Amino acid sequence: MFKLAAVVLIFSLVEANRFRSEYPGPYCASRRYDKCCHDRQDGCAQPISTTLCYCDEFCERGDHGDCCPDYEEVCLGIVPPEPLQEACSHKGHSFTPFDPPVVDNCNTCKCQNDGTVSCTDDVCLVDDALLRQLHHLERSIGWQATNYSEWWGHKYDEGKTFRLGTFYPKFKVKSMSRLTNGQEHLPTHFDATTYWPGFIGEVKDQGWCGSSWALSTASVASDRFAILSKGREIVQLAPQQIISCVRRSQGCSGGHLDTAWNYVRKVGTVNDECYPYISAQNACKIRPSDTLITANCDLPTKVDRTNMYKMGPAFSLNNETDIMIEIKKHGPVQAILRVHRDFFSYKSGIYRHSAASSAGDERAGYHSVRLIGWGEERNGYETTKYWVAVNSWGRWWGENGRFRIVRGQNECEIESYVLASLPYVHQQVKPMRQVGELQEMIVGTGYVPHPSRRYPPYGRRSG
Ligand SMILES: *[C@@H]1O[C@H](CO)[C@@H](O)[C@H](O)[C@H]1NC(C)=O
Ligand SMILES: *[C@@H]1O[C@H](CO)[C@@H](O)[C@H](O)[C@H]1NC(C)=O
Numbered sequence: 001m002f003k004l005a006a007v008v009l010i011f012s013l014v015e016a017n018r019f020r021s022e023y024p025g026p027y028c029a030s031r032r033y034d035k036c037c038h039d040r041q042d043g044c045a046q047p048i049s050t051t052l053c054y055c056d057e058f059c060e061r062g063d064h065g066d067c068c069p070d071y072e073e074v075c076l077g078i079v080p081p082e083p084l085q086e087a088c089s090h091k092g093h094s095f096t097p098f099d100p101p102v103v104d105n106c107n108t109c110k111c112q113n114d115g116t117v118s119c120t121d122d123v124c125l126v127d128d129a130l131l132r133q134l135h136h137l138e139r140s141i142g143w144q145a146t147n148y149s150e151w152w153g154h155k156y157d158e159g160k161t162f163r164l165g166t167f168y169p170k171f172k173v174k175s176m177s178r179l180t181n182g183q184e185h186l187p188t189h190f191d192a193t194t195y196w197p198g199f200i201g202e203v204k205d206q207g208w209c210g211s212s213w214a215l216s217t218a219s220v221a222s223d224r225f226a227i228l229s230k231g232r233e234i235v236q237l238a239p240q241q242i243i244s245c246v247r248r249s250q251g252c253s254g255g256h257l258d259t260a261w262n263y264v265r266k267v268g269t270v271n272d273e274c275y276p277y278i279s280a281q282n283a284c285k286i287r288p289s290d291t292l293i294t295a296n297c298d299l300p301t302k303v304d305r306t307n308m309y310k311m312g313p314a315f316s317l318n319n320e321t322d323i324m325i326e327i328k329k330h331g332p333v334q335a336i337l338r339v340h341r342d343f344f345s346y347k348s349g350i351y352r353h354s355a356a357s358s359a360g361d362e363r364a365g366y367h368s369v370r371l372i373g374w375g376e377e378r379n380g381y382e383t384t385k386y387w388v389a390v391n392s393w394g395r396w397w398g399e400n401g402r403f404r405i406v407r408g409q410n411e412c413e414i415e416s417y418v419l420a421s422l423p424y425v426h427q428q429v430k431p432m433r434q435v436g437e438l439q440e441m442i443v444g445t446g447y448v449p450h451p452s453r454r455y456p457p458y459g460r461r462s463g
Helices: 001-010 013-023 071-075 128-141 154-160 212-228 239-245 257-266 320-330 341-345 437-447
Strands: 044-049 049-056 088-090 094-095 103-104 105-112 117-119 143-145 315-317 333-339 346-351 365-379 382-390 402-406 418-420
Touching: 071 402, 094 402, 128 333, 128 341, 143 333, 154 239, 154 341, 154 365, 212 257, 212 320, 212 333, 212 365, 212 418, 320 365, 320 418, 333 382, 341 346, 418 437
Parallel strands: 346 402
Antiparallel strands: 044 049, 088 094, 103 105, 105 117, 143 346, 315 418, 333 365, 333 418, 365 382, 382 402
8 A cells, every 4th residue: 555655756746745745744754863764774664554664765766665755855855845735636637726627527626725636526427437338238238329529528417407308297198099909010110201201300409408398299290290181281390389388387497298289289389480499498479369370470382271280189109009000100109218327328229228327327317209110120039129219319319310219118118108199280272282183192202392481580570
């Protein structure tokens, strides 16, 4: 133990100072007759900690030296520069109490007057230890992790508050009465984006705003408008309106899924261009009595719609088969997800919660995502079934913004609270826009370009 400390003695001044402050002594200075000895004299020693330190010339042997902490001062007359305590060192970075604190990932470290470093002790969203463990576990857990720079420097609590944002449901939404007997043929692989090309919305990025409750609701509703209108109403509904206008929700601090669905059912929403997403809460700009005209939104070109887009009541799906039938029949559904710390670093593969995040990090948060399909993957003798889900962290995360997660085992509660709803699509196609069957066919295959018109910013009413 002392040998180790002695090695430190010849290191930097900072370390030497710490050595001296840890073992203040006096040692050589307290020897009664000859404080310092010539050559090698093994008796010229003092007890320190659980061993001995020496005050003879022989003790100066560089890395292998065993001098007492005050040898230099007492025997060589080297006065330690004052003030000793000022220099601190943290992970190779030297600084003083007068310097700004050093940032270490999501924590900050201050240099105290006594030369010690004190750091805040928060769990970070990601750190080297977690990444090391995940890389180590890669083969056994079946998915790969990566080091996203976006997460670096953020606390785990910030990630849970501002990258998720769905509250655990207080009560269950009424479950759908089954219309089928479940004997329907279900393929082994299904992906809504290839089944309904052009109808499924892009991956969103919620930014640092706990708005997944609004984004997942708006995305599922939008996809279903496109699918159930057979492409006549391809529209992106405005999550920003849900964030800003739903009462009793907390905007960027999260919300309940049933309140979002209730709002879209009772009030309806405008399109996304008319109320753009700003990744923050702002004053509500839509009154429940508004129409697309009074809200100053551009009207759709293919249908005679002036009302806001409304959905029917939300219903829940109770098991794997029901969820699959619903996705294949009517499009993507919304699922709640219990998020652990390792999920943030997911890059590819079939996600399942690993043991990598230590017990202290296990305060999980809830998120909501869009399930758009399923599949299975053979790996040796094992077949792993998975869901294909779309996250709202942008395309830079996961498999182009998507992730796959184990199916049929309620992994991270993914099958415990799955919601869907049917849109009130506009039945009547504008007669003058319809050019007979050809138009219908083009609409039916989904190759309809999204109207790329410019919309005026919301709120500039002419009146
Ligand atoms: C991850 O990236 C951060 C910077 O973005 C870097 O400081 C850190 O060393 C990286 N860690 C690993 C394990 O690659
Ligand atoms: C799912 O639930 C339905 C009843 O809603 C039941 O008939 C069916 O067997 C269940 N399927 C599975 C896989 O549990």
